[in-house]
Amino acid sequence: MDFLPHTPEDLTAMLAELGLGDIGDLFEHIPEGVRLDHLLEVPASLDEVSLAAHLRALAALSKGTADLVCFAGGGAYDHHVPAAVRALASRAEFATSYTPYQPELSQGVLQAVFEFQSLICDIYGMEAANASLYDGASAVVEGINLALRVTKRDRAIVGAGLNPHYLEVVRTYTSALDISLDVVDVGDEGVTDWAGLDASGAGAVVVAYPNFLGRLEDMRGAAAAAHAAGALCIAVADPTAMGILEAPGAQGADVVVGEGHALGNPISYGGPYVGLLATRLEYVRQVPGRIAGETLDADGRRAFVLTLQAREQHIRRAKATSNVCTNQTLMAIAAAIHLAWLGPRGLYVLGETCARRTAFAARILGDLPECNVVFEGPLFKELVLETPIDAEELCRRLATRGFLVGPALGKWYPGLERALLIAVTEKRTETEIRGLAEAIEKELAER
Amino acid sequence: MSSPLERSAGTRLESEAFPVIYELSHVGRRAWSLPEAGVDAPGLEELIPAEHRRSEAPPLPEVSELDLVRHYTRLSQRNWAIDVGAYPLGSCTMKYNPKLAEDAAALPGFAGLHPHADDTLVQGALELLGTLERALCEATGMARLTFQPAAGAQGELTGLLIMRAWHLSHGNARRKVVIPDSAHGTNPASVTLAGYEAVEVPSDERGLVDIGALEAVLDEDVAGLMLTNPNTLGLFERDIERIAAALHGVGGLLYYDGANFNSIVGMVRPGDMGFDIVHLNLHKTFATPHGGGGPGSGPLAVSQRLERFLPAPVLTWDEGAERWRWDQDRPDSIGRIHSFHGNFGINVRAYAYLRSLGPEGLRAVAERAVLNANYLRALVADVLPTAYPGPCMHEFVSSGKHLKRFGIKTTDLAKRLIDLGYHPPTVYFPLVVEEALMVEPTETESKETVDGLAAALRRIVQEAADDPEIVRSAPVTTPVRRPDEARAARDLRIRWTPSSSRS
Numbered sequence: 049m050d051f052l053p054h055t056p057e058d059l060t061a062m063l064a065e066l067g068l069g070d071i072g073d074l075f076e077h078i079p080e081g082v083r084l085d086h087l088l089e090v091p092a093s094l095d096e097v098s099l100a101a102h103l104r105a106l107a108a109l110s111k112g113t114a115d116l117v118c119f120a121g122g123g124a125y126d127h128h129v130p131a132a133v134r135a136l137a138s139r140a141e142f143a144t145s146y147t148p149y150q151p152e153l154s155q156g157v158l159q160a161v162f163e164f165q166s167l168i169c170d171i172y173g174m175e176a177a178n179a180s181l182y183d184g185a186s187a188v189v190e191g192i193n194l195a196l197r198v199t200k201r202d203r204a205i206v207g208a209g210l211n212p213h214y215l216e217v218v219r220t221y222t223s224a225l226d227i228s229l230d231v232v233d234v235g236d237e238g239v240t241d242w243a244g245l246d247a248s249g250a251g252a253v254v255v256a257y258p259n260f261l262g263r264l265e266d267m268r269g270a271a272a273a274a275h276a277a278g279a280l281c282i283a284v285a286d287p288t289a290m291g292i293l294e295a296p297g298a299q300g301a302d303v304v305v306g307e308g309h310a311l312g313n314p315i316s317y318g319g320p321y322v323g324l325l326a327t328r329l330e331y332v333r334q335v336p337g338r339i340a341g342e343t344l345d346a347d348g349r350r351a352f353v354l355t356l357q358a359r360e361q362h363i364r365r366a367k368a369t370s371n372v373c374t375n376q377t378l379m380a381i382a383a384a385i386h387l388a389w390l391g392p393r394g395l396y397v398l399g400e401t402c403a404r405r406t407a408f409a410a411r412i413l414g415d416l417p418e419c420n421v422v423f424e425g426p427l428f429k430e431l432v433l434e435t436p437i438d439a440e441e442l443c444r445r446l447a448t449r450g451f452l453v454g455p456a457l458g459k460w461y462p463g464l465e466r467a468l469l470i471a472v473t474e475k476r477t478e479t480e481i482r483g484l485a486e487a488i489e490k491e492l493a494e495r
Numbered sequence: 496m497s498s499p500l501e502r503s504a505g506t507r508l509e510s511e512a513f514p515v516i517y518e519l520s521h522v523g524r525r526a527w528s529l530p531e532a533g534v535d536a537p538g539l540e541e542l543i544p545a546e547h548r549r550s551e552a553p554p555l556p557e558v559s560e561l562d563l564v565r566h567y568t569r570l571s572q573r574n575w576a577i578d579v580g581a582y583p584l585g586s587c588t589m590k591y592n593p594k595l596a597e598d599a600a601a602l603p604g605f606a607g608l609h610p611h612a613d614d615t616l617v618q619g620a621l622e623l624l625g626t627l628e629r630a631l632c633e634a635t636g637m638a639r640l641t642f643q644p645a646a647g648a649q650g651e652l653t654g655l656l657i658m659r660a661w662h663l664s665h666g667n668a669r670r671k672v673v674i675p676d677s678a679h680g681t682n683p684a685s686v687t688l689a690g691y692e693a694v695e696v697p698s699d700e701r702g703l704v705d706i707g708a709l710e711a712v713l714d715e716d717v718a719g720l721m722l723t724n725p726n727t728l729g730l731f732e733r734d735i736e737r738i739a740a741a742l743h744g745v746g747g748l749l750y751y752d753g754a755n756f757n758s759i760v761g762m763v764r765p766g767d768m769g770f771d772i773v774h775l776n777l778h779k780t781f782a783t784p785h786g787g788g789g790p791g792s793g794p795l796a797v798s799q800r801l802e803r804f805l806p807a808p809v810l811t812w813d814e815g816a817e818r819w820r821w822d823q824d825r826p827d828s829i830g831r832i833h834s835f836h837g838n839f840g841i842n843v844r845a846y847a848y849l850r851s852l853g854p855e856g857l858r859a860v861a862e863r864a865v866l867n868a869n870y871l872r873a874l875v876a877d878v879l880p881t882a883y884p885g886p887c888m889h890e891f892v893s894s895g896k897h898l899k900r901f902g903i904k905t906t907d908l909a910k911r912l913i914d915l916g917y918h919p920p921t922v923y924f925p926l927v928v929e930e931a932l933m934v935e936p937t938e939t940e941s942k943e944t945v946d947g948l949a950a951a952l953r954r955i956v957q958e959a960a961d962d963p964e965i966v967r968s969a970p971v972t973t974p975v976r977r978p979d980e981a982r983a984a985r986d987l988r989i990r991w992t993p994s995s996s997r998s
Contacts, residue, residue, distance in 0.1 A: 050856035051591050051782075052863050053941035062870045062942060074865045075762055077886055078731050082768045088761050090630040093853025096595055103847060107604025109619030111612075114603035123834060124610045132526065132560050138597070140578035141571035146587050146785040150919055152910070152973035155513070156574025157787035160567070163516050166991040170553040176989055179788065182645035185834040213834050220806070220830035221652075224659055224668075224690030264547050292539055294549050307834065316600075317620055318610030318835020319645065320790035332987070338788065342995070343983035350512070351978035355989065361648070361684035362924070366693045371684035374646035374778065374793075378786030385567055388516050389560070392552035394527025400539055404532035407542050426543050444613050455611040478534050 049096055113315060116452040117480045121430045121471025122260070123184060123211045124318055125310050127288065128475055129382075130389050133312040137382035147338070147374075151353045158352035161340040161377060164384035165326075171290035171387065171395070172283075172304040173297025174326035179338040180380035181323030181372060184307030185217035188284055190325055190336045190370055191305040192218065192252045195280035196227065197334045197369070201251030203228045207240040207270070209259025210284060212460040234261065238423030238432070242269035247277035256284040257296060261457075262406070262430030262469070263423055264293070271300025287311055287324065287383075289428045291395030292403060303327045310473075312382030322379035333359060336370030398474055402429035406472040409481045413470065416489055422467055430471045432457065432464070437491060439468040449487040513573070513974065516566055517991050520556035526563050554993075573974045574787075575918050581944050583871075585890045585921035585933025586679070586727060588757050588779035590864075590940075593851065596783065596844035605843050610835035614820040620839070621819035625810055627846045628794075634857070635751075635773045636766020637796035641805045642842055643833040647754060648681040650774030650793030651721070653806060655689035656829040657772060657797060658719050658748050660804040664827070665746075669718035673747075675704050677727045677925040679754060691718060698927050702728040702883030710741055719748040724768070725755045725888035727925040727933070729868065739769025748772060748801075756780045757938075758865055758889030761858030771798045780860075781845035792841035803827040863938035864889040867945055871936050874949035878956040882928040890935035892928050903959040903966050905930040910977065911958065911969035915951040 054062075063071065075083065094102060112118075118126035141156060148154030148161075165177040181187045192204045204222075206215060208231050215231065222229055230250070232240050238261040247253050253274035255265050267283060274281035282303040283296035288310045296304045309321035327335060333356065341355030361368040390398060410431045414421040422432040435442055439456030446453050458465035472481065539548065558566070575582065582589035600606060608617050628640045644650035655672065662669045672691040674682045676698055683693040694712055699705040703726070720742050724732045732738065742749050751770040757780040765773045777783050778791035785791070797805060807828040808821035852860065865888050872881060872891045879893040895905035909919030909932070921933040936945050958966050970976060988995050 049593075049851045050859055051593060051851075051939050052856075052859055053939065054863060054866075058942040059866070062866055066866075066869055066873055071862045071866055074862070074869060074886060077733060078759075078763060079733055079736060081736060082763050084762055084764060084767070087854035088630075088857060089633050090854050090857065091626070091850055093856050094850050096851070099595060099847065099850055100598065102850065103599045103602060104604075106619045106623055107599075107602035109622065110604045110608055110617045112603055112605075112607030112609065112616075114607045116616075118609060120609045120611050122611050126609070128529075130526075130528075132564055136564060136567040136571070139568070139571040140784075141574045141576045142787050143597075143784040144577040144579075144592050145574050145787045146582070146584060146589060147788040149584070149921070150575070150909070150913065151978050152913055152970050152975055153575035153918055154787075155974050156570045156572065159513070159515065159573070160570055160787075162989070163991065165989055166515075166517065167555060169990045170555055173553075182649060183834040185831075186645070186649070211834070213831060216831040217833065220656065220832055221688070223830065224656060224688070226690075264543075268546070290549070290553060292543060292549055293547055295553065298550065314601075314606040314840070315609055316606050317608040317617065317839040318837075319833065320838040320840050321834065329987075332989070339989050341983040342988040342991075343979045343986075345975040345978045347976055349975050351975040353978045353980050353983045355980070355983040355987070361680035363680070364684075365680045366683035366687045368680065368684040368687075371648045371652060371681050371688050372646075373648045373679075373681050374776075374785075374791040375789040376645070376786075377788035378784070378790060381787065384516075385563065388556055388558060388563055388566075389526040390555065391525055391527060391557040392555045393525060393557070394529060395555065396549075396552065397527070397529050397531065401530055401532045403539060403542055404536040405534055408532075408534035408536040411536070426547065444615070447613060447616055452609055452612060452616075474529055477530075481534075 116447060116450055118452045119470045119476065119484055120452045120454050121469045122455045123213060123307060124315050125471055125473050126315055126475055127310045127473050129312055129314060130386065133382055133386045133389055136385050137312060137378065142381055143378055148354060151351060155352060157377065158340045160381045160384055162342060162352050164380045165340060167384050167387040168324055168326050171287055172285060172326045173295025174304050175329040176332040176335060177326035178335050179340060180376045181325055181337060182376060183319065183321040183323045185214040187305035187323030187325050188214045188254065189218055189221045191282040191303045192254065194303060194331060194334045195252035195282055198280060198331055199251035199278060202226050203250045204252040204254065205230045205232060205247055205250045206254040207232055207256060207265065208234045209240060209261060209265055210254060210256045211260050237425065238263040239265045242266045242273050245273040247273045247279050250277055250279045252282055253279050254282045254284060258286060258289060258428040261423055261432050262427045264426050267296055267299040289399050292399035308383045312386030313379050320376055320379055322376040322383055334369055337372045337375055401474040402472060405476060406431060409470060409472045412481055412485045416485060418492060429473060430469050432467050433470050434467040435488065437466065437495065439466055442491065443468060445491050446487055451484050451487050515991050517556045519558050519562050519566060522557055524557045524559050526558055526560035580916060581940055581948060582918040583920050583934050583936045583948060584918060585935040586754060588935060588937060590782055590937035592782050592784040593848060596847040599847040600840045600843045618818055621810060623843060623846050625812065625819055627842060627849065628810065630849055631775060631794060632796055634760055635796050636764030637773055638799040639802045639805060640794050640796040642794045642837040643806045644793035644795050645833060645838050646789060646791035647774055647776045647793040648685060649832060650795040651681055651685035652688050653795045653832050654750055654772040654774055655685055657801050657804040659689055660829050661748060661801055662718050670716045672718050673712060673720040675726065677927050678721065678723060679727065682721045682752065702730045703732050703734060704738060706734055706737060709738065713741055713745045715745055717745055717747045719750050721750040721752055723752040723754050725758055728883055728892045729887040729890040730883060730885065731888055735768045755889060758861055760861050762861045766798060771801060777841055777845040782848045783841045783844040790838045790841055792838040804829050806830060806832045860938050867936040867938060867940060871934060871945050871949055875952050878953055890933060893932045894928050895930040895932055898959045901959045901963045903963055905932050907966045908955050911955045911966045912951055913970040914972045917948055917951055
């Protein structure tokens, strides 16, 4: 099925209008030496019935959150997507539109983005958010670039509690630029000693909140260390924690970024996700990407437009604040609808359920023989569990018992080869937590 | 004075005071439904130290689920979309996004996969990506491909970092990357991010790269050339073989910007034109929905000599184990560019589209896209002449400068088109054309739709002479009329606050 509407009569009439005999004549001006003289060697066309069956069969080869109880985390989480959010965000009027360059025909997307920006500012304690970035990693990169432009410096300090994949992406992005990157370790407590940090010469200090190990970093200490050195403090904050954790903005952060997939978007093997970025109003002209703004139309009605476009690549070209063009608007709309569905109380309950069930899981799992929860102290929705078994191996074995856990931490944190992440969202029940404990116990017994 | 809720409840969807979600809020109303913790664990006061506990709840709106559903349903109805009507937005390729692809991406075996899951648990997803990679490499004439880039611009940066790695492996990163003046803004922006200096070459009187000017800037300091072919004027760069030879002559690499790949898919392969690096915009050529501005997917393909620099991990078929796995052991890799594996859900949709079309279908995409564009161009050529001569590919760029004598700008023409039932073409791009109007009908629009669009454009040109005020004052049929963009930037309101409420 090719979705093409032309009838043979249409083709004849259209070619006649052009004075052509064959549709191939349209390509005659392309040098013969580069024209393909055969069809592409790609799989043959399938009708819809056969294709649907093929896709179902292909999907059935994998095991996901429908097959395994998902305790896996590390930047991607099995949160509930409310039915209303899914229904609204998948409306074709949002999904099959594009960048709102014509505001009169795009008030739906523009206002939804304006609401998204407002909601993100509210949860993060910030004043100016953009219309989204690709993912958590690119949001960290853009946050660092913003801070270095503001401070006119070329050095960033990153806590080792940052998601290691994000750190890899930061390294890739900064590799070609004259930016130096210093990573400060986490100590025995699983957090960085921010109060003891000398950030002299740095333009950006990056702190994850909560961090990759599930721990709550000393945000205020990080902000103080950054500000003492004239740097901006960038918080990488989990939006689902913002009902119970103090807004990074209220703790001194100048820029707050994060991964927003947990708000209304499926886990989907890591994408499409949505990068969040918000900052103080004074830095708005250094913000990357699109921003929706409110104005009035010719009749004095409230209207929304893309604004401050002089920052962007289609105007500033080589001197733009970023190269980002296409972003993750549809995911941002889903995130906005999810936040509006939650409201302040729902966001609180979401955080409370995650935190208390995580505390419960920490106690149950930590009580298992030869197992311990590595970092004691306050957790949000993840914990680090150490067992006597190689963690990569344990992840694989638990999958055969119906549980998805991890990732294993040894490849990023030397000394934690037998440790892995366990994430507990609002979907994980007491029965499932006890089931996981039993499965681990059996693994230990059968070792 | 009535409440915003009451005023939004009128039957007219374009009601004058459309509320912002916050203006529907009533303390104590709720849509959320979540489990309480229900486990034997301490309360938050005990679990979370005071200095970390939120002191003041975020001022999110409190609405019922029905309020929420109506608000976003009505909001969506204030938006144009492909599913609503024709959308000939040049360069963006707003063609039909098949529904079966949505079903595919929503299958639990795709939508429910965890990105950290062991390779053995996600063989279906990897098989899909492996097959899609082979097909896209075949279509581009490249050797290998990464799905990590989330959009075209991220693909560009990935490709430029690979270009840099290649030159560094030969001792010198070089300094400059050449870009035609008709290029998308992302090209020079990406060049800067990759640590290079963008050098612009002009277009000649044909609207193509000025070969003489290009050869004049080429030297051993040029790392590469980024080229969109066909270019943003909708014209095929027919000197491509000479351009490639000139670049390769100074040791430079040729980068293919896949923004317009839809017009040559199945007809011409970038690899056969001499390109070494290719990004594709799957949301264009492979018909995935644009989502109001994203997500896209910008996979980046390279020729064999650049394969070792691809972002890690790289998908590999393990012959011994007879299964797919991610190969992390890539010492020459430029590194990771995405949190996980790119916009996987978009790649699933692109796969479904590819399998639906097959080789004949893909070729027909290019043929019909080019036919529709040339047909429309012919129907309006006498009233909206193209900026450059010759046949176009999937889009054409006209100039509206001759309407200025009636006091009509291209933006006026675009706004009037809205009242006649069409989304306007792209305006004021590319920058090399005065009063540019960039029209891309796409292959999925019927002859009647293209005829109708031509008639509407012709009518507006006539109106510009006869009744310019109706053109200048358009649109009048939309939920809002022309917004004051200067005011938006001057009196900056980019976030709702109680004091900013207009209710």
